[in-house]
Amino acid sequence: GGSQNVSNTENVTNDTKNEGGKQTVKIAYLPITHALPLYVENELGQENFKNIHIELVKFGSWPELMDALNTGSVDGASVLIELAIKAKEQGIDLKAVALGHRDGNVVVVSPDISTTSDLKGKTFAIPHRMSTHNILLYQMLKDAGLSFSDLDIVELPPPEMPAALSEGRISGYLVAEPFGAKAVAGNKGKVLYYSKDLWKDSVCCGLVLRGDFIKNNPAAAEELLKEYVAAGEYIDSKGEKVQEISKNYMNVEQNVLDLSMEWISYNDLKIYEKDYNDLIKYLVEMGLSENPPSYEDFVDNSFIDKVVIK
């Protein structure tokens, strides 16, 4: 299982080093379904690389992952796009080159909740404010004519959410997978909304690379993207090894995994301007960002365009 994965390449440094003449590209991730293309790429795409070798660096939570990305300890990451936007806004040179997935977030609520308005006055958890989950929640409340002040919103580490729901500490949550599926599969919660119902083509996790990496290694970035996109397509085509790979990276029960895979898709991982601008609009409207980077500044489609058009 993933938790038993012991990497022997422990010394991760700022410099991209060479392994067997290939350039090592370090990509940070959290063990969630949203980073599945990375796992598949790492397992299946590795042999197709000519000049690079990717090394995945697992993190326990977003803040540490962002610390590593911001300081250049890794070359890129599959990360909540909002966090990358925020970092960019603060002056850190990052570029989003692809999505992590499409859709796949669900609003999980306890069995006694059947509509949004039932959540009034209840406690509801999101991973933190700078997330698509917060925006989805915002939209959901707006649809029901409610606002944040009608709920008690808490920011909670995702792994604690299923337990919190199960114990009735919260009445619902909205978070990356497979934490939503965990509660649903265990019959502790049910799906109130799918993200696509709330915000079509929502942008959630993205593959983000450091600007200096792209500038200095455009060819590497292109190779990376090529296999990344291929991995996404492989997953969506229900490739036979997907099950096994995902079990290796996320040590969760089979039924949980199956469920979360039902909600998510990985084809067409390009970040479109409209979707990005929707996101920006939300961020500004919700006061989460004052001066978000423009599409041109932040999104770099040059690689994905090359590899997809091929």
Next chain:
Amino acid sequence: MSRLRKLINTLIGLVILLAVWQGIVLTGKYDTSLLPPPQKVLHGMGELIENGTLFTHITVSLYRFFAGYLSAVAAGIVLGLIFGWFNKLWGIFDPIVQVLRPISPIAWFPFIVLWFGIGDTPAIVIIFIAAFFPVLLSTVSAVSKVDQTYLKVAKNFGIKQPHILTKIIFPAAFPYIATGLHLALGTAWVFLVAGEMVGAQSGLGYLIIDARNNIRPDLVLAGIIFIGISGLILDRLIRLLENWVGKNWGIVPNERGI
């Protein structure tokens, strides 16, 4: 004179710290959006003070801290007195405590949420855990170190339980317990940040985590400074308690400063 000296020393220390910090920033080796210069942090601190959130954060944190710390003190002392007195019982619980003690409160997160939910309680529980073991262990060892003469005196003068515990053991052990309280205070305060990671929406620890999420290293540093200063003040306060104990218990005030 000595007060003035101390103030001057503190100021010199502060200046050195700021100079080193500014120096590192000036080398230009690190992006200022990752390592902000002092004035930016000062500005951030000002911001927090002005909009009044700092006050809320500090009061909330202090509330949680004292709730956790004081209940740990109460539980630790009571259990410590019992275990210290009933040696055999301690023989059984000692191994349990010794195995539980070295475990980071962070590791307990999943179970803390399971049992205590989110918000104030887990923060209080984590601070409780951090403070409980030092208090318990120092109380047990304090009781075991109580001068046998006092017990003999008590026996001689016909003092019976529970008075032996209240009139003799507890006061005799208290100076050592107070050292344990001091130690526990420091340890517990360090875990404030960890405690406020589980669903807290305010507090100094939350402030830091939130600043991290918003990639605002200036606010992280501001939070660090506030935590450091508050910790220092708490430390001085408990040192006053210790000195008071020393004075009223007939011991030379200890200068260990641990």
Next chain:
Amino acid sequence: MSRLRKLINTLIGLVILLAVWQGIVLTGKYDTSLLPPPQKVLHGMGELIENGTLFTHITVSLYRFFAGYLSAVAAGIVLGLIFGWFNKLWGIFDPIVQVLRPISPIAWFPFIVLWFGIGDTPAIVIIFIAAFFPVLLSTVSAVSKVDQTYLKVAKNFGIKQPHILTKIIFPAAFPYIATGLHLALGTAWVFLVAGEMVGAQSGLGYLIIDARNNIRPDLVLAGIIFIGISGLILDRLIRLLENWVGKNWGIVPNERGI
């Protein structure tokens, strides 16, 4: 006899712990997928031992721990001796240390990653930070508590620096320093989990965090148990050191057990 007694006590303690745990599970109040029963955790432990990953986790963690702890010990003792001897210098650095000390290593994460990257180094640095302050402070206070008589003897017998430091101050202060080392060991071990949060791909702390992210409370508990037991063993080892010091330094072995 006494060894046997201890073993029996430990076993009784273990049985009680398991009984309580099993009891809570049996109430059915908590889902077993959130609070696994002992046998499931035992199974998880077995799994880790069998596939050999446990051994790797432990060695990696111990390597990081000792790298951080031992360098903190070296730095803390050397600086402590210097600060303890040059009182004026300490007057200036004391406030800095007192403000830095109560800050959680977690709060330093953004800067630790900035300066030390990810992987082994930040873990070592965090353990270093956790161990450094107790060692430093206990050394400074140990030096300040060195019996003036020893210094007078040194002066009388014409002993000059650096021999006063090596022949008198250090050995005279060492028993207190050893207590500081014990304290620091416990504190530092607790921060192993925090240390292994920054990009580490192995280690006991990583094991716990990863199990938590994978919602595998059985493995979290297995990790907790391994950490607790390793911490206990480390504690016993340093206690041996302390007793050795006590014996060779002519002090009654201290039973504080803090």
Next chain:
Amino acid sequence: MYIQVKNVTKIYNQNSPKASKALEGANLDINCGEFICLLGPSGCGKTTLLNLIAGFEKPTEGEILLDGKVVNEPSIKYVTIFQNYGLLPWRTVQGNVELGLESLGYDKVKIKEIAEEYIELVGLCEFKKHHPYQLSGGMQQRVAIARALAVDPDVIFMDEPFGALDAMTRMKMQDEISSLWEKKKKTILFVTHDIDESVFLADRIVIMTPHPGKIKSIIDVPLARKRDRTNPDFLAIRDKVFTEFEMKEKDRIDYYI
């Protein structure tokens, strides 16, 4: 006989490899109101004998009777003053003197009254609100004496009470305890290893020797009170005690200094 020590042997940690015989075959009879000094070098079992009579320890062999009853446990009727006074440092002088009275069931006013009476007796009125550490060794000793006397015991046991005082202060305290004894006529068992002190204080001196602890001989001190340390009769008895020790100890003492 008021106190009877009948063929008492005490072995610590019996049935263990580190068993040690602290006292062997001790026989001693003490009259009511007598002032007895136990005199001997370190390790000769003085404290052990005292603890046995006071009830803190049980004899391994033999029997001890106090006022006709076998001694089983300490009692407030027989108060011990310990080597380091045994004052509670967290209580004031007044609080310390009140300690024994509290378990006698008096009401608060009475307790305060009695305590003050005894504090006055030892001349510490001014210091009754002080803590022990604020007092000199001699004053602390007087507090311990006041505390013991306050519960009006029949016997007072004192274990090297003046051991920590300097020689001058010590003499002063010897004067005081001597005149207190004359006033109150308690039975006193007093441990010391100072020959002059024993001659100055005792009605009878019990001379003990170590390895194992034994009562070697008992010397009468038929001197009138108040005694003069430079008086020839005093010196004659002092001489006698000296001889008693120097005779057999001389060649042995080398080994356990």
Next chain:
Amino acid sequence: MYIQVKNVTKIYNQNSPKASKALEGANLDINCGEFICLLGPSGCGKTTLLNLIAGFEKPTEGEILLDGKVVNEPSIKYVTIFQNYGLLPWRTVQGNVELGLESLGYDKVKIKEIAEEYIELVGLCEFKKHHPYQLSGGMQQRVAIARALAVDPDVIFMDEPFGALDAMTRMKMQDEISSLWEKKKKTILFVTHDIDESVFLADRIVIMTPHPGKIKSIIDVPLARKRDRTNPDFLAIRDKVFTEFEMKEKDRIDYYI
């Protein structure tokens, strides 16, 4: 005169509110090879005077000459034996005795040789690998003496060296130091508050009184060695010292016990 104390006054913490006059106008001349005892109750400035002569403190007024030179700092030629022996607990007996020799620049073999010679002198051969805590008080004291003698000093200062020993051991040690002195003929300054001890040891007894510390008088002890504590001449001088104290101290002593 070998040691000259000229009108020496010592005030601690001068120019501060807690200034205290520890010694006032002390005058004292000591011959080479003399055994001098400083005798007086606690706080009379004995330790202060000793520290001044040994160079650990500087006089506030007056001057101290040692062998014709003004004393400024301690020197290995004048060794002090401290109240609690000042042994380094982490060194063995041998290591402690070697301590002073190490800074005299001898080579290792020589150091070991000398140390062993002096350990033998005080009869501790068997214990040379022991640590101080494994020794009795008397044995520790002998280690301190061996350590002091090993560096072959001209003067030895001893501050209540036998204060922590029980009375019997104390007498034995007095015998020993007395015969060592006769053998080595060092100048010795010996602080004590035990009258018998000073009469037994000293060529001259310097009697001091407190509030503030002063030299009250100096008593010659023209007794032959080895002295007998029960000899009438001995007792006569003891008597004289007693009188010296009891005359003026009697009414005062109450206040500082």
